[in-house]
Amino acid sequence: MEFVRITSIHDPLFGAMHGLMQRVYPAEEVLVAEAWAGPLQDENLRVCVAVHEGTVVGATEYRYMPDVGVAMSDFTIVAVTGLGVGRFIWERREADLKALAARHGQSSLGMFAEIYDPGRVTHLQFGDMPAMHPVVRREVLSHMGYRRLDFAYVHPSWQQNGEAVHNLDLCFLPADLGRESVPSALVVKFLTSYYAILPDRPAAWQAMIDGLNARDEVALRPL
Numbered sequence: 001m002e003f004v005r006i007t008s009i010h011d012p013l014f015g016a017m018h019g020l021m022q023r024v025y026p027a028e029e030v031l032v033a034e035a036w037a038g039p040l041q042d043e044n045l046r047v048c049v050a051v052h053e054g055t056v057v058g059a060t061e062y063r064y065m066p067d068v069g070v071a072m073s074d075f076t077i078v079a080v081t082g083l084g085v086g087r088f089i090w091e092r093r094e095a096d097l098k099a100l101a102a103r104h105g106q107s108s109l110g111m112f113a114e115i116y117d118p119g120r121v122t123h124l125q126f127g128d129m130p131a132m133h134p135v136v137r138r139e140v141l142s143h144m145g146y147r148r149l150d151f152a153y154v155h156p157s158w159q160q161n162g163e164a165v166h167n168l169d170l171c172f173l174p175a176d177l178g179r180e181s182v183p184s185a186l187v188v189k190f191l192t193s194y195y196a197i198l199p200d201r202p203a204a205w206q207a208m209i210d211g212l213n214a215r216d217e218v219a220l221r222p223l
Contacts, residue, residue, distance in 0.1 A: 001083065002051045003092045009037050016056040017049050020077050024132050028157040028165050035160075039197070044100060048092070050085050058085035062093055064100035064108065068190050071097045071111040078131040086131070086140070110174040110182075112190060114155070115141055115223070120167040138223050146171040147220035149187065151212065154205055156198040164202035172220060181217040188212050 006014045014036070021030050039045055044066065050058035061074035073093075078085045101108045118134035126132040153170040157163040172182060188209055195201065212218065 001057075001085075001088055003088070004049050004051055006047045006049065007040050009033055009040065013049050013051070013056060014040075014047075017047065017059040020056065020059050020079055021075070024077055024126050024129060025075070028159050028163065031158045046093075046096060048089075050088055052080070052083060052085075057083060058089055060089050060093060062097065062111075064097055064104070065190065065193060066101075066104040066106060068186065068193060069101075069106050069109050070186070070190055071101075071108050072190075072194060073111055073113040077129075079129060081131055090144075108175060109186070110172055110176075110179075112194075113141060113146060113171050113173070114153075114168045115146075115171055116168050141171060141173075142223040144173060145177050146173045146223060148223050149182070150219040150221045152208065154202070154208055155191075156195055156201045156205055158198070160198060160200060162200040162202055164204040169223075171223065174220070179220060181219045184212045184215040184218050187218055 004013060006017060008014065014033075018030075018033050018036075036047075040047060042063070045061070045063040047061045048059070049056045057080040058076070058078050060076040062071060063074065064071050076086070076089055078089075097108065097111070115138050116134040118138060126134070130136065148169045148171050151170075153168055154164045154166055155168070157165050170187075174182065191209065191212075195205075
């Protein structure tokens with residue numbers, strides 16, 4: 001199996017990766033193909049695919065954010081089971097993220113990730129890929145050490161229409177697994193930086209940010 005980074009929307013592997021995203025995620029979670037051209041050139045952002053015998057069997061996007069000192073797992077797709085795709089992607093992503101942090105003379109404080117609440121998204125089919133069902137993905141993140149940040153999370157739609165997307169939790173995998181909370185300022189700094197690419201943000205998103213700014217810490221809860 002190969003782990004291949006994509007750096008151009010004209011790469012045939014990009015089309016395969018984007019097609020997987022459209023199978024798995026609802027439209028509000030998928031940035032239009034043309035808008036990926038710039039981000040793919042960002043050295044701190046990685047869009048990679050797992051290729052087995054010429055076929056894309058998995059994909060992931062992740063980034064290291066040196067201004068915040070944290071990583072973000074944007075998405076991971078396991079399209080084929082029985083090949084160890086999830087573990088393969090995890091190992092290579094972890095090694096790359098450590099190298100990215102070291103390049104900036106840092107050690108990452110941890111990694112954020114979004115996850116659907118399966119109790120609120122029963123209508124979504126997730127491309128008929130059993131490994132991508134929210135219940136499965138949530139348990140995998142929990143097993144890895146991710147915990148839910150204790151606040152009502154919304155984010156701007158990736159369709160860039162200013163609408164709010166609900167039904168997800170924002171989670172955090174701390175480098176120190178003994179942590180019980182993270183500073184609210186860290187969460188705000190991460191979110192404002194991460195969603196800077198979407199300037200048209202809904203009122204619900206700003207209300208969430210205002211609420212976080214009024215707190216000192218955000219508790220980490222079980223998934």
